[in-house]
Each structure stands twice: as structure tokens, then as C-alpha cells.
Amino acid sequence: MNRRDFITTVAVSGGSAYAAMKALGLLEKPATAQSPSQGGSFQLQRNGRGKRVIILGAGLAGMASAYELGKVGYDCIILEARSRAGGRCWTLRGGDEFTDTLGQTQTVQFAPGLYLNPGPARIPQEHVTLDYCREFGVAVEVKENLNRQEYYYKTKNAGLLSGQKVRAREAITDIRGYISELLAKAINQNAINAPLTTEDKERLVEFLKTYGGLSPDLFYKGSSGRGFINYPSAGLQPGLQSDPYDLSALIQLGFANYEAFESDWQQQMTMLQPVGGIDQIAKAFERKVSQKITFQSEVKEIRKTPNGVSIVYTNSSGTNQQIKGDYCICTIPLPVLTSIPSDFSADMKQAIDNVAALYARAGKGGLQFRRRFWEEDEKIFGGITWTDQDINQIWYPSEGYLSNKGILVGYYQFDDTKVGPLSPRQRIALAVEQGSNIHPQYRNEFENAVTVYWPTIPHNLGGWASYINDARQKYYARLNKRDGNIYLCGEHVSYLTGWMAGALESARLVSSKINTLA
Ligand code: PHE
Numbered sequence: 001m002n003r004r005d006f007i008t009t010v011a012v013s014g015g016s017a018y019a020a021m022k023a024l025g026l027l028e029k030p031a032t033a034q035s036p037s038q039g040g041s042f043q044l045q046r047n048g049r050g051k052r053v054i055i056l057g058a059g060l061a062g063m064a065s066a067y068e069l070g071k072v073g074y075d076c077i078i079l080e081a082r083s084r085a086g087g088r089c090w091t092l093r094g095g096d097e098f099t100d101t102l103g104q105t106q107t108v109q110f111a112p113g114l115y116l117n118p119g120p121a122r123i124p125q126e127h128v129t130l131d132y133c134r135e136f137g138v139a140v141e142v143k144e145n146l147n148r149q150e151y152y153y154k155t156k157n158a159g160l161l162s163g164q165k166v167r168a169r170e171a172i173t174d175i176r177g178y179i180s181e182l183l184a185k186a187i188n189q190n191a192i193n194a195p196l197t198t199e200d201k202e203r204l205v206e207f208l209k210t211y212g213g214l215s216p217d218l219f220y221k222g223s224s225g226r227g228f229i230n231y232p233s234a235g236l237q238p239g240l241q242s243d244p245y246d247l248s249a250l251i252q253l254g255f256a257n258y259e260a261f262e263s264d265w266q267q268q269m270t271m272l273q274p275v276g277g278i279d280q281i282a283k284a285f286e287r288k289v290s291q292k293i294t295f296q297s298e299v300k301e302i303r304k305t306p307n308g309v310s311i312v313y314t315n316s317s318g319t320n321q322q323i324k325g326d327y328c329i330c331t332i333p334l335p336v337l338t339s340i341p342s343d344f345s346a347d348m349k350q351a352i353d354n355v356a357a358l359y360a361r362a363g364k365g366g367l368q369f370r371r372r373f374w375e376e377d378e379k380i381f382g383g384i385t386w387t388d389q390d391i392n393q394i395w396y397p398s399e400g401y402l403s404n405k406g407i408l409v410g411y412y413q414f415d416d417t418k419v420g421p422l423s424p425r426q427r428i429a430l431a432v433e434q435g436s437n438i439h440p441q442y443r444n445e446f447e448n449a450v451t452v453y454w455p456t457i458p459h460n461l462g463g464w465a466s467y468i469n470d471a472r473q474k475y476y477a478r479l480n481k482r483d484g485n486i487y488l489c490g491e492h493v494s495y496l497t498g499w500m501a502g503a504l505e506s507a508r509l510v511s512s513k514i515n516t517l518a
Contacts (some may be wrong), residue, residue: 040131042508044515048074053514054311054323055079056302057331058293059087060500061490063285064132064507065329066292072515077323078289079297079313081459085290086282087331088119088460089500092366092450093277100456106424109368109448113400114407116366117278118452119463120500121395121409122271127501128508129281130272136284143273144398146262147383148172152255153438154388159252161245165438168383170226171255173213174244177220180212188218220244258386266499273398281500297321299332302342304484327514328486331503335359335461348483351475358471359462360498363416364409365431365451372406373441389434390418410435410449414463420453427451465492487513 051074055062058080066076092098094110110116122143123129133140148169155163184205186192196204208214213223222244232239245253261267274280286293300320301312309328315321330337334356344352374380374396382398395409410431411419419427428449436442454463467476479493489503489510496502 040128042068044068044072044511046072046515048072048515051075051327052077052308052325053327053329054309054325055292055329055331056299056311057081057087057490058085058286058289058295059331059490059503060089060282060285061331061503061507062087062329063282063289063293064504065331065489065511066289067285068508068511069514070289070292074514076289076292077325078293079299079311079323080293080295081298083295085286085293085295086279088454088464089278089282090117090119091277091279092116092118092452099458100453101458101461102456104424104456106450108450110366110407110450111368111405114368114405115277116364116407116409116450116452117273118364118366118450119454120278122273123500124266124268124271127266127496127499128504129500132284132504133272133274133281136281136288138280138284139275140272141275142382142398143271144269144382144396145267145271145384146269147380147396149378149380150383150396151385151438152253152258152387153385154253154255155437156388157252158254158388160249161253163437166245166253166255167227168255168258170242170245171250171253172259173223173226174220174247175250177212177214177223177244178247178250180208181214181218181220184208184212184214184218255386262384275399299340302328302330302340302344302486304343304486307485309485326485329489329507329510329514330486331488331490333359333460333462333490334465334492335455336459344483344486347478351478355465355467355471355475355479355492356462358466358468359455360414360464360466361416361420361453361455362412362414362463363420363427363451363453364412365419365427365449366407367410367428367431367435367442367449368405368407368447369442369445370405370447371441371445372400372403373439373445374408375402375406377441378439385438387434387438389437391431391434394435394438405447408435414466416453419451420455424451427453464498467497482513 048069053069053074053076055066055076055078058078062078066078070076092108093115094108094112096108099105122145150168151165152168152171153165187201187205212220213225214220222241224241227242228239229242230240296316297313299311299313303310308324308326310322310324312320312322334352338353338356380396381401382396385394391411393412397406400406419430432442432446454460479488487510489506491497491499491502494502494506
């Protein structure tokens with residue numbers, strides 16, 4: 001039998017052609033990691049004394065670059081347009097005020113101790129972000145990202161369960177039961193052409209019985225996993241299990257996309273967040289590099305010189321200033337960079353312009369409530385409710401459990417074309433109206449809110465680089481290659497787009513590239 005026949009035979013007999021190809025070594029080997037970091041400790045090797053690096057932007061990418069290069073003696077100067085560091089690693093608290101590009105100002109009215117992370121808000125367990133938290137002593141706590149107490153609430157084409165709050169645990173337990181039932185019966189009727197021995201088939205059926213909560217005759221008739229009408233209690237109250245939804249109702253509800261999102265390797269059940277707000281990470285970096293940051297310095301020109309770079313920026317009194325260096329690390333988000341006059345070569349400019357146009361139009365709103373009704377009335381401690389309404393999601397806080405007031409993320413969209421374009425007041429009204437379809441308590445308990453639409457946030461003009469279609473193939477390599485002595489750096493030049501770890505890994509990579517040259 002030749003290789004092709006072998007693979008075809010395996011595929012036809014119900015086995016995995018992929019596994020067979022892998023066994024024969026026919027699949028391309030994964031590239032070995034290029035990044036010098038991949039988590040853990042990191043240390044540049046060569047001394048950089050006498051070399052000046054101009055870093056554009058005091059977000060995580062810029063500050064991490066200055067921190068790493070500074071450790072081995074480089075003279076780093078960070079130009080930051082704002083009067084604060086951190087970029088998107090930003091936390092909003094009572095008293096904070098900001099104005100968007102349309103001139104709309106919001107003043108946060110949250111009660112003391114409450115906050116919203118309008119940008120990054122959750123950290124996967126494998127991300128390098130946590131290594132920096134460890135290094136800097138930033139306290140972290142669990143961020144409940146996935147909680148089966150959360151709801152799926154759909155309003156459009158969702159069949160019998162339209163407009164009904166379905167607990168994730170009910171939907172997931174039921175669909176798992178039905179799939180197990182169907183598969184177990186098919187195996188027992190020999191209707192599955194799987195390359196399994198009779199013994200393995202029996203084992204698989206046993207597995208499905210447990211996994212799906214099936215009765216001895218292989219029916220899914222509900223299980224305690226989906227919850228109760230009356231919960232077990234003391235004395236003569238064993239509890240009354242709730243009935244499963246019909247299989248067809250679950251199929252019509254359609255929640256595979258929600259569950260699939262939460263099965264992504266990064267969207268974990270247990271994630272982490274800094275205690276007290278995401279900006280604790282930015283502040284920790286800032287403490288390390290504060291001497292190197294010049295605030296209120298907006299970059300006006302990025303130029304190449306024969307041996308280095310020259311940057312023109314406005315200083316805090318509004319006058320233009322020029323600074324020269326050996327290298328430039330440019331962390332400016334591409335939607336902003338695209339309109340800064342520069343000496344970037346034509347192919348680099350083209351890559352910047354095209355990816356700039358693809359930034360995620362992310363938007364988020366934080367709503368303050370006088371009572372934590374989701375905990376008190378609905379027994380939800382963390383997690384995310386999903387809906388097909390414009391608000392898309394409701395996040396329950398993972399901090400301040402059992403206290404009085406609390407903040408819900410009342411909406412969060414990666415591609416927010418509905419809520420964000422409204423005025424802040426209208427966004428809030430919409431979030432309260434749609435949220436109250438799920439939680440009628442909103443009407444009595446809502447107090448105040450703040451909303452952030454990233455495309456209209458000055459110095460960002462977008463959420464994160466989103467390499468849709470063939471953008472990764474067309475432009476990514478160019479963005480990753482230096483242009484003269486200018487290096488782009490940030491989440492947009494990583495495969496961790498939209499994550500703080502992307503910015504941090506990029507900082508480590510660019511720092512080592514410069515350090516290897518020096
Ligand atoms: N990291 C962001 C979040 O978790 C944005 C993101 C979403 C990035 C989904 C990748 C995938 O919300």
C-alpha cells in the first residue's frame with residue numbers, strides 16, 4: 001500500500017487523515033519559536049551604553065522596551081502624547097474625565113472603589129503579562145471569564161427559546177446529553193464506521209453515559225448538572241430537578257458561537273486581573289521608567305537620518321522640538337501613525353495604511369448599580385452573559401463580591417457599529433434598555449455609567465489590529481521588518497493582537513533585535 005492509499009483508507013474507514021499524515025511526517029513541521037521570550041525571565045545580553053533609542057508611546061510596548069533596553073545601558077527617551085502613561089491599559093474611576101475626537105466629554109461618576117477597565121481586562125494564564133506582574137509585585141486575582149451561571153439570551157431567529165434567559169449550564173448540559181445519546185445509540189446500532197474494536201466501542205458508550213448523564217437505556221432525560229427548580233435542602237427536601245429543553249429548541253437557540261468563544265485557548269474559565277484595575281500593570285512599568293518619559297509630547301514627524309532617526313514633536317507648551325537618536329521604536333497605533341508625516345518607505349507606508357483601516361472598532365460601557373442584584377437575586381458571581389442584542393455581552397464583576405454597589409460591563413463589542421457611533425448618553429440608554437430585557441432589576445438599580453468607543457479615543461483611533469482577510473499575509477512581514485533604524489512595536493506586530501501580551505512580547509523581540517545589532 002502506498003502512502004496515498006494508506007491515507008485514503010484511513011479517511012474512508014472513519015479515521016483521521018490528519019493523524020495519519022502526521023504519523024507519516026507529511027505535514028509541515030511547525031516553525032520553531034523565533035521570539036526570544038515566550039514568557040519567563042528575559043535578559044538582553046549586550047551592553048548598549050552610548051546608544052540612544054527614541055521610543056514613541058508610553059503604553060505597555062513602549063515602557064517594556066525602555067525597561068528592557070534600559071537594564072543594559074541604552075539611553076531611552078519615551079515621547080508620550082498624553083499626560084498619562086499606559087495607553088489602552090487604562091482604568092476609569094470616579095472623577096476621571098476624558099474627551100473623544102468628536103468633542104464629547106464624559107466625567108466618571110462611579111462610587112469610590114469601583115472601576116471600569118475600558119480596554120484590556122483579562123489575562124490568560126500563559127501570557128507573559130503575568131511574568132511582569134510577578135517581577136513587579138502587581139497583585140492579581142481570578143477573573144471569572146466563563147461561568148455556567150451566565151445566560152444565553154437571544155431574540156432573533158432563536159425558535160422556542162427566543163427572548164428567554166437560558167442558563168449556560170442548562171444549554172451546555174442538555175446539548176452534551178443529547179449528543180451523547182445520539183452517538184451512543186449510533187454506536188450500539190453499529191451505525192458508526194469507526195476504526196474501533198468492539199471493546200473500545202463498549203468503553204466509548206460507557207464514557208458517553210457518564211459524560212452525557214444518560215440513563216441505563218441510553219436516553220438523556222436531564223441531569224442535576226443543568227440545575228433545579230427547587231434546590232436540595234434540609235429535612236424532606238431532596239430538590240426538584242428541572243426538565244431538559246427539547247433538542248430542537250436548543251438547536252434553534254444556536255449557541256455554538258458563544259461556547260466556541262469560551263473554548264478558545266485564551267478565553268479561559270479562570271483568567272487573571274490585577275487587584276484594583278488593569279492600570280496597576282501600567283503603573284508598575286511607569287515606576288520603572290518614569291525618568292525616561294516626556295509627557296504631552298505629540299509626534300509630528302518621523303524621519304530617517306544617515307545613521308539613525310530624527311523625531312519632531314510638540315512639547316507641553318505646544319512648540320515644535322526635534323530630537324535625534326540611533327534607533328526609533330514606534331509603538332504608535334497604526335490608525336494614528338497613518339497620518340503622521342514620515343520617511344517610511346513606500347511598502348511600509350502601504351502596510352501601515354492598510355492595517356490601520358482594519359482596526360477593531362471595539363466599544364465598552366460600564367454601568368454602576370446600587371445593588372448587586374446579579375449576585376443576590378440570580379446567584380451569578382463573575383462570567384459573561386451573551387446576547388444577540390447590540391450590547392452583545394454583560395460582564396459580571398470578579399471583584400467586590402457581596403458588597404453593595406457594583407459595576408457591570410453593560411456592553412462590549414469587538415466590532416461595535418451600533419452602540420459606539422451613538423452619543424454617550426444614547427449608548428447608556430441603549431445598554432440599560434437592552435440589559436433590562438435580561439435583568440429587569442436594571443430599571444430600579446441603575447445609577448450612572450461611562451462608555452468608551454475606541455475609534456474615537458484620541459491617540460488610539462481604534463481597538464486593536466485585526467488581520468482579517470489576507471492582511472496578515474500581505475502586510476504583516478513588512479510591519480515586522482525594520483525600516484532603516486525604525487522598528488514598529490506593539491500588539492499589532494504580534495500574533496497576540498488585542499492582548500497586552502502581544503505588546504510585551506513585541507517589546508522583547510524588538511529590544512533583542514536592536515541589541516543584536518548594537
Ligand atoms: N483580548 C481582548 C478580549 O479578550 C480582545 C480579543 C478578543 C482578542 C477575542 C482576541 C480574541 O476581549
